[in-house]
Amino acid sequence: MDILQAAMDVTLCRAVSISPEGRTRAPLPIRGGRVGESLAARAYRVDLRDHLIFPGLINAHEHLHRNAVPPLQTGAPFANSYAWIEAFQAHFEEPAVVAALQVPKALRLRHGALKNLLAGATCVAHHDPWHAELDATGFPVALLRDFGWSYALGWPGYGPPVEQSFAATPTERPWLIHLAEGTDAVAQAELAELDRRGCLAANSVLVHGVGLREQDVDRVIASGASVVWCPGSNRALLGRSLDPRRLCAAGRLALGSDSRLSGARDLLDEMRGAAERGELSSTQLLGLVTAQAARILRLPLRGSLAPGAPADLVIVEDRGGEARSLVEIERSQIRAVVRDGVPRIADPDFADWFAATGTPVVPVLLDGRPKLLSAALAEPALVALEPGLECIADRSQRDLGRQARSG
Numbered sequence: 001m002d003i004l005q006a007a008m009d010v011t012l013c014r015a016v017s018i019s020p021e022g023r024t025r026a027p028l029p030i031r032g033g034r035v036g037e038s039l040a041a042r043a044y045r046v047d048l049r050d051h052l053i054f055p056g057l058i059n060a061h062e063h064l065h066r067n068a069v070p071p072l073q074t075g076a077p078f079a080n081s082y083a084w085i086e087a088f089q090a091h092f093e094e095p096a097v098v099a100a101l102q103v104p105k106a107l108r109l110r111h112g113a114l115k116n117l118l119a120g121a122t123c124v125a126h127h128d129p130w131h132a133e134l135d136a137t138g139f140p141v142a143l144l145r146d147f148g149w150s151y152a153l154g155w156p157g158y159g160p161p162v163e164q165s166f167a168a169t170p171t172e173r174p175w176l177i178h179l180a181e182g183t184d185a186v187a188q189a190e191l192a193e194l195d196r197r198g199c200l201a202a203n204s205v206l207v208h209g210v211g212l213r214e215q216d217v218d219r220v221i222a223s224g225a226s227v228v229w230c231p232g233s234n235r236a237l238l239g240r241s242l243d244p245r246r247l248c249a250a251g252r253l254a255l256g257s258d259s260r261l262s263g264a265r266d267l268l269d270e271m272r273g274a275a276e277r278g279e280l281s282s283t284q285l286l287g288l289v290t291a292q293a294a295r296i297l298r299l300p301l302r303g304s305l306a307p308g309a310p311a312d313l314v315i316v317e318d319r320g321g322e323a324r325s326l327v328e329i330e331r332s333q334i335r336a337v338v339r340d341g342v343p344r345i346a347d348p349d350f351a352d353w354f355a356a357t358g359t360p361v362v363p364v365l366l367d368g369r370p371k372l373l374s375a376a377l378a379e380p381a382l383v384a385l386e387p388g389l390e391c392i393a394d395r396s397q398r399d400l401g402r403q404a405r406s407g
Contacts, residue, residue: 008357009040010341015048015315018322019055019305020291028053030311033340037307044356048315051335052325054286055303056122056312058293059267061176061207061228061256064112064126068385069100069261077239080182081208082154084237084262103385106133111385112259113140114377118366118389119266119331121289122312122339123302125256127176127207129159138376140344142312144297148175153190166199174297175203180211183238187211191219200225205296207256209242210234217246226252226296229288231274232264233257244274248284254293255285271327282323311341332367344374363392
């Protein structure tokens with residue numbers, strides 16, 4: 001059904017489209033689930049006056065299956081990620097964690113994808129072993145594919161071996177590794193060790209990088225490598241994060257949310273927090289989740305509204321300030337998230353657009369605000385995993401039950 005829906009021609013009118021290609025008031029055509037080169041003679045027209053259209057966001061680092069696992073409550077800040085991982089072993093015995101991990105992994109992966117979609121992230125780099133569910137038809141988000149990865153230098157028993165994985169990764173594809181995730185000498189030594197092993201190159205994508213010193217940042221930039229910044233997770237576990245400014249200015253920085261096990265609720269929360277702390281401007285932060293992420297992860301058709309790009313979009317009200325209209329809001333304030341030219345979650349006044357594409361919907365509340373959610377994403381077990389998301393029919397049934405009991 002999604003393939004048929006995506007083939008529909010749509011014209012988004014009277015909005016301002018903001019992307020790496022620039023800012024334009026021209027109508028945005030969608031043809032065959034992609035941004036079109038020209039307007040179709042007959043197309044469904046969506047009037048978006050006083051709205052902004054952005055490319056779907058790219059989350060450059062996620063562990064999709066960990067978002068329903070309760071976070072570790074004590075012990076932070078840790079000197080490095082290895083200390084945190086060791087402390088977490090006892091946490092695995094807690095009943096809430098045991099229960100969370102008993103949820104089938106396929107469902108937990110879909111939940112992590114839904115979490116991202118609700119916040120406008122339509123493409124995700126999942127940093128863990130591949131799972132068959134990630135290839136399932138209708139998976140909520142697009143995924144980084146055809147990449148190499150290792151987990152970390154200090155945890156050789158999990159994930160592909162570092163040197164072998166790096167050597168097997170084509171130079172035109174990204175190679176990902178957690179690196180310098182800490183504030184101590186162990187973390188600070190990891191970049192030099194990675195370089196010594198011959199694994200620091202232009203396609204190396206280093207996740208976290210909290211322990212990178214000024215000379216290390218010089219070394220990263222000189223090598224052509226890049227860093228994925230996860231400030232929420234870093235602050236929660238390590239007590240601080242890296243200074244993003246030089247890497248951002250060099251075009252070598254992307255943004256990731258890690259997962260709720262340690263990080264912020266979602267990518268929007270990461271952006272808003274960084275903006276509030278004054279670490280980067282709204283325009284810079286938008287670049288980290290669109291153009292820069294696409295370049296670093298070698299995703300030439302992502303993070304863009306250029307003709308031929310997937311029609312993955314985030315639509316918000318124009319609040320002035322352009323990038324601020326997206327960077328400084330919460331997920332419930334997004335007007336619509338679109339995948340392959342089809343709305344997936346949107347405010348109720350977009351009902352006609354859903355109907356025109358033949359997309360069944362379920363009325364939901366997202367953080368207390370009414371929304372329409374594609375029925376394909378409204379699986380009860382999936383919705384139940386996401387705090388703040390609730391099917392309105394379920395609430396009505398509970399309200400009736402309470403009324404009956406109180407009567």
